[in-house]
Amino acid sequence: ETGVTQSPTHLIKTRGQQVTLRCSSQSGHNTVSWYQQALGQGPQFIFQYYREEENGRGNFPPRFSGLQFPNYSSELNVNALELDDSALYLCASSLGRSSSYNEQFFGPGTRLTVL
């Protein structure tokens, strides 16, 4: 069974640039969630995708957008980068759209630094 993978592992960008982060979900999982984890804090929910459609969104501006592909892999796009966007971006996969037993399995994350 293949776990959740993310690429790249590290990325350095400058203010105003755009970035795309990628995630491959765990084998058999059809739901992908993205989280932002600032240094010293718990992860914050950005949005979730289920069967290629956005399935819920946290308190993040529209310049944070995403995609999910037919193979359930996903991308997180951030436009007009700001210094505060520097964080560890985590992708988590799970099975099913909504469940009280919603176990999410995380990838290793992409460390984004905005200069």
Place this chain on the structure above:
Amino acid sequence: TQLLEQSPQFLSIQEGENLTVYCNSSSVFSSLQWYRQEPGEGPVLLVTVVTGGEVKKLKRLTFQFGDARKDSSLHITAAQPGDTGLYLCAGARGVTGGGNKLTFGTGTQLKVEL
């Protein structure tokens, strides 16, 4: 707004000691998960509790979900250096659109020394 508060925020103990980490909220969650995170890595799921009052054991780790499903605790017996890490609790709740998101606690950084 942080809906889940963890305490303590930092904990440094000697090998062999016992410890308890608390996760408290004013909100009800459909389930609660505990994760451990190492530096530079993603959180690793330890356990999921679903029923109020539920107790689960994972070797030296004991997890409890409060009766009202608003709080949880993690107790580690005879801590070892390998237990060192950031412990995160996360509550699951529905979101508009039909999805289910995790709301994470503030985290407890545990260091176990020889």
